[in-house]
Each structure stands twice: as structure tokens, then as C-alpha cells.
Amino acid sequence: xxxxxxRLQRFKNTNNVKRxxxxxxxTPATPNPDVMDWDEYTIVGTSSQLEKQxxxxxxxxxxxxxxxxxxxxxxxxxxxxxxxxxHNYTYMCDQFKSMRQDLTVQRIxxxxxxxxxxxxxxxxxxxxxxxxxxxxxxxxxxxxxKGIAGETMEFLAYRILYMLHTQNRSALNAIMAxxxxxHANDKAVQHALQVRSSLATSNYHRFFLLYKExxxxxxxxxxxxxxxxxxxxxxxxxxxxxPSIDIEFIRKELAFETxxxxxxxxxxxxxxxxxxxxNLDARNALPGLNDLAKQFAKVDINRSAxx
Amino acid sequence: xxxxxxxxxxxxxNAAITCRGKQLASLLSxxxxxxxxxxxxxxQSANLVETARTKLNYPWDDILLLHVEIVRAQHxxxxxxxxxxxxxxxxxxxxxxxxxxxxxxxxxxxxxxxxRDLAVEADVQQANDKKENKNLEEAANVMSxxxxxxxxxxxxxxxxxxxxxxxxxSNLLFKTYFKxxxxxxxxxxxxxxxxxxxxxxxxxxxxDRVTFRYYLGRLYFLEEQYIKAEQELSLAFLxxxxxxxxxxxxxxxxxxxxxxxxxxLPTRKLLNRYPSxxxxxxxxxxxxxxxNVRAFDVAMESGYAHLIxxxxxxxxxxxxxxxxxxxxxxxxxxxNTTRISMETFKQALEFAGLEVDMEEVECMLAVLIFxxxxxxxxxxxxxxxxxxxxxxxxxxxxxxxx
Numbered sequence: 001x002x003x004x005x006x007r008l009q010r011f012k013n014t015n016n017v018k019r020x021x022x023x024x025x026x027t028p029a030t031p032n033p034d035v036m037d038w039d040e041y042t043i044v045g046t047s048s049q050l051e052k053q054x055x056x057x058x059x060x061x062x063x064x065x066x067x068x069x070x071x072x073x074x075x076x077x078x079x080x081x082x083x084x085x086x087h088n089y090t091y092m093c094d095q096f097k098s099m100r101q102d103l104t105v106q107r108i109x110x111x112x113x114x115x116x117x118x119x120x121x122x123x124x125x126x127x128x129x130x131x132x133x134x135x136x137x138x139x140x141x142x143x144x145x146k147g148i149a150g151e152t153m154e155f156l157a158y159r160i161l162y163m164l165h166t167q168n169r170s171a172l173n174a175i176m177a178x179x180x181x182x183h184a185n186d187k188a189v190q191h192a193l194q195v196r197s198s199l200a201t202s203n204y205h206r207f208f209l210l211y212k213e214x215x216x217x218x219x220x221x222x223x224x225x226x227x228x229x230x231x232x233x234x235x236x237x238x239x240x241x242x243p244s245i246d247i248e249f250i251r252k253e254l255a256f257e258t259x260x261x262x263x264x265x266x267x268x269x270x271x272x273x274x275x276x277x278x279n280l281d282a283r284n285a286l287p288g289l290n291d292l293a294k295q296f297a298k299v300d301i302n303r304s305a306x307x
Numbered sequence: 308x309x310x311x312x313x314x315x316x317x318x319x320x321n322a323a324i325t326c327r328g329k330q331l332a333s334l335l336s337x338x339x340x341x342x343x344x345x346x347x348x349x350x351q352s353a354n355l356v357e358t359a360r361t362k363l364n365y366p367w368d369d370i371l372l373l374h375v376e377i378v379r380a381q382h383x384x385x386x387x388x389x390x391x392x393x394x395x396x397x398x399x400x401x402x403x404x405x406x407x408x409x410x411x412x413x414x415x416x417x418x419x420x421x422x423r424d425l426a427v428e429a430d431v432q433q434a435n436d437k438k439e440n441k442n443l444e445e446a447a448n449v450m451s452x453x454x455x456x457x458x459x460x461x462x463x464x465x466x467x468x469x470x471x472x473x474x475x476x477s478n479l480l481f482k483t484y485f486k487x488x489x490x491x492x493x494x495x496x497x498x499x500x501x502x503x504x505x506x507x508x509x510x511x512x513x514x515d516r517v518t519f520r521y522y523l524g525r526l527y528f529l530e531e532q533y534i535k536a537e538q539e540l541s542l543a544f545l546x547x548x549x550x551x552x553x554x555x556x557x558x559x560x561x562x563x564x565x566x567x568x569x570x571x572l573p574t575r576k577l578l579n580r581y582p583s584x585x586x587x588x589x590x591x592x593x594x595x596x597x598x599n600v601r602a603f604d605v606a607m608e609s610g611y612a613h614l615i616x617x618x619x620x621x622x623x624x625x626x627x628x629x630x631x632x633x634x635x636x637x638x639x640x641x642x643n644t645t646r647i648s649m650e651t652f653k654q655a656l657e658f659a660g661l662e663v664d665m666e667e668v669e670c671m672l673a674v675l676i677f678x679x680x681x682x683x684x685x686x687x688x689x690x691x692x693x694x695x696x697x698x699x700x701x702x703x704x705x706x707x708x709x
Contacts, residue, residue, distance in 0.1 A: 169621060170529065177615045201627050202678075205670035240673035242684040242693075249687055253666065 043106050044068055050075045054098040057105070067102050069112065075099060076116060089127050096120040100139075114143050114150035121155070125220040137162075154216050157188035161221040164199060172196070188215045195222070204233035208255040228296050230254050230265065235289035237282070244279040311348050312355065315341060316362045316371065323367050326410040332417035335374050337381065337424075345378050366403040370396055381425070390429040390442050393422045397449055404456045408464075412472040415457075419450050419479055427486075447483045447492070454480055454496065458503050470505055474515040481522040493526055517547045521558055528561055529618070533708070537565045556581050563588055564619040567626050570703030572596060587613055595626055598633030601660035629703050631671055632680040634659060636700040645683070645694040652692065665690075679706045 045066025052067065052075075067075060079095050082088070096116065103113050121136035137155065144152050156179070163172040179189070191210060198206040207229060211222055233254055237245055247259060256262040259277075266274065269292060273284035315334070322330040333339045355375065359368045373396040380389035397418050404411070426446035433440040454476045460469035477496050484492045508516055524539035540562040547554050559581065563573055572592050578585040590606035593599070607614075607624065614620035638647065638655045653668045663671075672692060675681040680703065682695035 169531065170618070173615065173618050173621060176620070180612060180615065197624075200621065200624050202674045203667070203670060204674075205667045236673050236677040240676040240685045241687055246687055253670075 045071075045102060045106060047071065050078050051095060052098045052102075054094045054101065057101065061105050066105060067099075068106070069108055072099055072102060072116075073112065076112075076119070080119070083123065089123070089129075092123060093120075093129075093132065096123075109143060109146065109148060111149045114140065114148050117143070118151055118155070121158075122217050125158070125217045128220065128224075130224070134162075153186035154188050157186075157192040157216070157218060158221060160189070160192035160196060161218055164196060165221060165224045188218070191215055192218065199229070202232075202236070204229065204236065205253060208233075208253060211255050227265075231269070231289060231292050231296075234271075235286070235293050238280075238286040238289055239282075241282050243283065244281050247274070247278055247280060250280060311344055313358060313362070315344065316358060319367060319371055320363050323363070328410045328413035331411075332413040335370065335414065336417040337378065337421045342378050345375060346382055366399050369399050373399070377425075384432075386425065386429040386432045387442075390422075390425040390446075393418070393425050394446070394449055397422050397453065401449075401452055401456060404469075407469075408460075408462060408467040409469060409471050410467075412457075412469065412475070415453060415472060416475055416479075419453050419476065422446050422449060423479060423483055443483060443487050444489075447480065447487065447489075450476065450480055450483065451496075454499075458499055458505070465506070470503075471511070473500065473505060474508070474511050474519050478515065478518040478522065481519075485522070485525070490526065490529060493522070497523075497526075513546055513548075517543045517554070520546075521554075521561075524558075524565075525561055528565060528622075531622075533565050533568055533622075537562070537569060540565060552581070556584055559584050560617055561619065564614075564622045567591070567595065568622050569708065570629060570706060591623065591626075595630050595633065598630055598635075598637055599659060600627070600630050600634060600656070603627060603630045625708075628675060628678055628680060631656075632675055632700065632703065635672070635675065635681060639694065639700065645696055645699065647692050647694070649685075649690045649692060678708075 043061065043063050043066060045068045046063050047065055047067045048071055049067070050071065052065070075095070076099065079092060079099075083092050096119075099116055100120070103109075103116065117136045117140050121133050121140065124130075124132040124136065137159065140150065140155055141159075144150060144155075156175075160172075160175060163175060179193075191214060195207060195210050195214075198204075198210060211219070211226070214222060234250065237250065237253070247262065250256075251259055251262045254262070256265065263274070266280075269288070271285050271288050271292075273281035273288075319331070319334050321327075322334060334341060356372060359371050362368075363371055373392050377389045377392045377396070380386070380392065400415070400418060404415075423443070423446055426442040429442045430440035433442070454473070457469045457472040457476055462468050477500065480496055481493055484490055508519070520539045520543035524536045524543060527533070527536035527539060540558055544555065544558045544562055547558060549555065563584070566573065572595060573588070575589075578589050578592065587610050591603065591610065594603035594606055603626075607620070611620065614623060634655060635652060638652060642651065649665065649668055649672070652672060653663065653665060656663050656668060656671075669685065669687070672681070672685055676683060676685065679701065681692075682697075682699045682701065683693050685692055
């Protein structure tokens with residue numbers, strides 16, 4: 001009874017909507033379909049300056065410094081061109097963050113927003129910036145769930161590959177529950193699922209074959225854990241093969257482009273045992289590989305539920 | 308007609324004074340028959356309050372009045388209100404709980420269970436109305452205080468201590484944490500149990516013990532501590548009464564994957580005892596026993612949804628190595644020699660329905676040797692497998708899984 005009365009009260013005074021004070025809106029009277037939760041306090045920017053440095057907001061922004069959607073579209077094109085030419089990651093990241101900020105304060109959530117996050121995510125992947133990639137991936141997951149169009153399959157595949165890097169079993173199980181047959185047909189997702197299953201069954205042969213044909217930017221994610229998988233695979237081979245293993249065979253199995261690359265890998269990890277340029281002494285190499293493999297054993301006390 | 312309500316109040320008062328916990332629990336639980344009496348008689352608020360305050364002492368007067376409100380709200384479908392009031396009811400009792408010892412436990416269990424159930428129902432209703440549904444999370448917090456009031460009871464008379472309620476409330480908490488997918492919160496409960504001085508688990512009621520072990524087993528399972536998981540789940544299964552067929556099956560859904568992973572397959576007899584278990588696991592178990600890789604893959608595909616839902620798919624998947632191991636062992640018994648060409652194994656795998664190139668066959672063999680399922684070595688140049696003369700295929704359950 002009391003709650004119904006409270007509800008009636010609310011509708012009596014529409015002016016009593018609780019919102020943090022914003023500058024008096026110079027907004028059009030018609031709602032904007034690109035903006036979710038539009039109300040008369042939504043900001044519409046008026047700046048026409050394409051590039052803008054990112055500054056953390058401490059109060060409501062001045063619309064004169066915020067770029068409206070048409071301007072942002074031009075900004076994105078400019079940034080993309082500059083990236084191709086200059087490859088200045090710091091600059092580019094900064095520009096993307098300020099674009100994202102302008103989109104957020106104007107509450108614009110549409111396919112352009114998705115496009116901005118997707119582009120930023122791809123570049124972050126290329127540069128190995130997993131922190132930034134994760135931020136974008138989180139936003140994208142939210143935007144996709146609202147039904148906004150984008151490269152959902154491409155990024156689902158990235159999510160799967162990312163789980164393989166972190167070896168977060170429960171998160172992986174959760175994704176697989178999400179997929180359950182619905183997105184099974186997409187090539188990128190198929191590929192990621194096959195990578196998952198080959199790792200789960202310790203099928204290094206299939207894993208490295210799949211690695212050579214990864215769609216989109218997936219390889220940047222696989223690179224995050226490829227050394228780990230090479231160590232595991234080589235360790236297995238050294239346990240099983242006697243007395244030695246052909247270097248060329250190892251090179252092919254572990255998907256090294258050239259023999260030099262393989263030698264560099266062995267040297268860097270201080271794996272002893274190259275008898276000559278043709279063979280690896282399996283028995284000699286094994287102890288070193290066992291030690292290396294230990295560093296990947298998962299011990300996460302903080303995530304543990306038992307004590 | 309009008310006598311029913313005063314009579315009800317009298318029985319509540321009686322139960323409280325004579326310390327009859329079970330009686331009190333029924334009289335104030337939402338699943339008891341008296342609920343219908345309350346609804347039928349539709350006691351007038353003013354009258355009821357007066358009568359309650361006369362007949363009942365603190366905290367039972369407040370508790371009873373809340374209970375009547377809750378019954379009404381629940382009946383009218385205002386589940387959010389019912390939940391909020393139940394929360395207040397539990398909190399009211401918690402404020403007074405230090406005056407009560409072991410006898411009040413059945414009552415404590417009942418009100419917490421009702422709290423949890425109402426929270427779940429209210430959340431469903433909120434979700435349907437597209438509103439925020441965090442009631443169960445909040446309820447967990449409240450229940451956690453009930454847990455604390457049990458485990459920190461310092462009364463000198465051990466036999467009458469509220470500590471005897473610890474495991475029962477823990478189980479309610481575990482069930483809740485699992486439902487809200489915050490299994491990591493179970494950690495605090497377990498820590499408290501380990502740190503506080505409690506009577507041994509064996510002296511608690513069997514039902515508490517079985518349930519506790521079930522959840523503990525599931526937690527170990529989540530952390531891939533399979534040997535510990537097997538211990539707890541096995542004990543739970545053994546002690547679980549055969550009459551609780553549903554509970555037996557719930558335990559099996561985790562015990563079987565763990566055992567399979569450790570190389571211990573269930574007997575046909577066990578599987579046949581529970582048709583739903585058999586439907587899901589028999590094809591898998593047969594495939595593993597026969598070394599039929601194709602059948603294993605097919606069974607995994609058809610059971611995919613069920614196994615993923617329980618979070619056991621990834622564990623059972625690891626048993627694929629075991630299937631290949633058995634296939635190889637059969638090749639060995641046919642060839643009857645310790646030197647076998649890799650080509651032979653390739654043919655066997657192809658015959659079993661797999662499409663593999665030679666390098667993949669080598670990889671599978673190498674992995675089996677690495678894991679300890681095959682004792683021997685490989686020669687890449689000669690394309691041969693050389694098996695150990697003694698016990699080249701050790702029993703899977705004796706192999707320590709990495």
C-alpha cells in the first residue's frame with residue numbers, strides 16, 4: 001500500500017527529477033535517436049575542432065569543447081589516416097580516449113560508437129596493449145548486448161582467445177555456455193573454438209596449424225601465450241622422442257618461420273642440447289624445459305574459494 | 308471463527324516459553340498449514356497488534372506481526388514487500404539471538420530459508436518488471452550474520468551452544484553464493500569454520516554433513532583440485548541416504564566427471580541405477596572403456612549443453628587422452644610386439660573414424676608418453692614407436708594426472 005502511494009507521488013511532480021546540475025541546455029526540442037536515455041539535459045556539443053587532447057572530466061563539460069557526431073565522424077577518419085602514416089600510439093590513444101569521452105557525455109550509443117571502440121581495440125591489440133584492449137572489449141560487450149550492430153563475431157573470437165591466454169577456466173566455461181551452438185557458424189568463432197579444443201586436448205600439432213591461419217587480429221592475442229605453448233610442446237617432444245629430434249621437424253611443428261627464429265628461441269630460453277644444426281638432444285633439453293614450464297603453473301590464492 | 312487467531316498466538320507464545328524450536332519454526336514458517344488459517348481469518352490490524360503485544364514477549368510480538376504481514380503480502384503477490392519484511396524479521400531475531408541457545412536453531416533455519424526463497428521470488432518478479440534484482444545478494448549478507456551468530460557463540464555449555472547450527476547455515480549460504488555466482492565468497496565461510504573451535508564434523512547431523520561435503524567438493528572441483536574434490540564428493544555420496552535419489556544424482560553429476568578424470572570409471576550397475584545419469588554418462592564411459600575416440604567425440608557433442616551448464620565439460624574433455632591410450636593399447640595387443648610403426652597407429656585411428664595426418668599421430672603419441680599413459684619412446688626418423696618391455700600401458704587410475 002505504501003509503495004503505490006509513493007509511486008503516485010512521483011508522478012505529481014515531474015520537476016522533481018533528481019539530476020546533477022548541468023549547464024542550461026541549448027538543445028533541440030526533438031529527441032535524438034542516437035542517444036539512449038535522452039532527456040532535456042543531454043549535452044550536444046558544438047565544437048568543430050577535429051583533434052582534441054584527452055582531459056579527465058571533473059565536472060560537467062562545456063558543450064563548446066565537445067564535438068557533435070558529424071564532427072567526430074571526420075575526426076575518426078583523420079585519426080585513421082594519421083595512424084597509417086605516423087604510427088604514433090601515444091597520440092592515437094589520446095585522441096581515441098577523447099573521442100570516447102565526447103561520445104559518452106553526449107550519451108551517443110550507436111554503430112559509430114561501436115566502430116570507434118572496435119577500431120581502438122584493434123590498434124591496441126596490434127600494439128600489445130591488453131589493458132586498453134580490455135577496456136574497449138568491456139564497452140563493446142555492453143553495446144552489443146543493447147542490440148547495436150558491429151563486428152560481434154570478430155570480437156567474440158577475441159574474447160575466447162583472451163581466455164586461453166589468462167587460462168581463466170570459469171570465464172571460459174561461461175563463454176562456452178553463452179555460445180552453445182548459436183554463433184557456431186562464424187569462421188572466426190569456429191577458429192577460436194578449435195584453438196581452444198586443441199589446447200584442451202594438448203594437440204600442439206593442430207594448435208600451431210590453426211595459428212598459421214588465424215583470421216582478423218587474433219594472432220596478436222595468440223602471441224601473448226605462444227611462447228608458453230611452444231615451451232609445453234617442446235617439453236612434450238623432448239620427453240617422448242629419443243635420442244634426438246630433427247630441428248627442421250621442430251621448426252615446422254612449432255610454426256617458426258625460419259630456422260634462425262627457432263635457434264633464437266632456444267638461445268633466449270637457454271635451452272641446451274643442440275647437437276649440431278640438425279638435431280636437438282632431447283634428454284639434455286628436457287630439464288631446462290621442465291623448469292621453464294613451472295612458471296606457468298596457475299597459483300592464484302586470491303581467487304581461491306577454499307583456503 | 309474469531310478464536311483461531313488468539314489460539315494461534317497462544318501456541319506461538321507457548322512454543323517460545325517452553326523452548327520448542329521445531330514447533331516455533333512451523334508456526335512462523337511460510338510453508339506451514341497455519342498460513343491458510345491466517346489468510347482465511349484476515350485478522351484486523353489494530354486488534355491483532357493489541358492482542359499480540361499482550362500475549363507475546365519481545366521479540367516474538369514483532370516477529371509474529373511481521374510474519375502475518377509477510378503472509379498477506381506474499382499471497383497478494385507483492386513479493387518485494389514480503390521479502391523486505393522477512394529481512395526485518397530475521398534481523399529482529401538476530402538482535403535478540405544471544406538470549407537463545409541451541410533450541411532456537413530450527414527456527415533460525417526456517418526464517419533464513421524463507422528469506423532466501425522470498426529473495427529468489429522477488430528477484431524474478433523484479434526482473435520481469437525490468438527492475439534491479441539484487442535481493443538475493445542482500446539476503447546472503449543477512450544470512451551471513453546468522454552464520455556469525457552461530458559460530459561465535461561462546462557459551463560454556465557446549466551441548467547447548469548455537470555452534471551446532473554452523474554447518475546448516477553454511478550450507479544455506481553456499482547454496483546462495485553458488486546461485487549468485489559468487490563462489491569466492493564461500494572462502495570466508497570456510498575460513499571462519501577452520502579458525503573457530505567447533506565440534507568435529509562427524510558429530511553434526513548427517514544431513515548437514517552430506518550437504519557440506521557436496522559443496523566443499525564442488526568448490527575443490529572449481530579450483531581443479533580433483534583429488535580433494537573426489538574425497539569430499541565420495542564421502543557425500545556414501546553417506547547420502549538412498550532414499551534421497553535426487554541428492555544422490557546431484558552428487559554424481561560432479562563425482563563422475565572427477566572420477567573419470569582420475570581414470571576411475573563407474574560400473575554399469577551404478578549407472579543403471581539412475582536413468583538420467585545413465586543417459587548422459589553411459590555413452591562416454593563406454594567410449595572410454597573401448598578406446599572409441601569417435602564415439603567419445605559424439606557423446607561429448609550430444610552432452611555438451613548439460614555438461615557446460617554444470618561446468619564439468621572441460622574436465623571430462625581431458626579424458627580424451629585416455630580414450631586414445633586405450634585404442635593404442637588395443638593396437639599393441641594385436642601387434643604383440645614392442646616395436647610398432649607409427650603408420651600402424653595412424654591406420655588404427657583412421658579406422659576408428661578420425662582424419663589425421665602423420666604429424667598429428669606423432670603428436671598424440673608424444674602426448675601419451677609425456678602424460679605417462681604410454682611407457683616408451685618415439686623415433687621420428689625411423690617413424691617407429693618403441694614400447695617399454697614392462698607394463699607399457701599402465702592402468703589410467705595409477706597415472707598421476709598433470
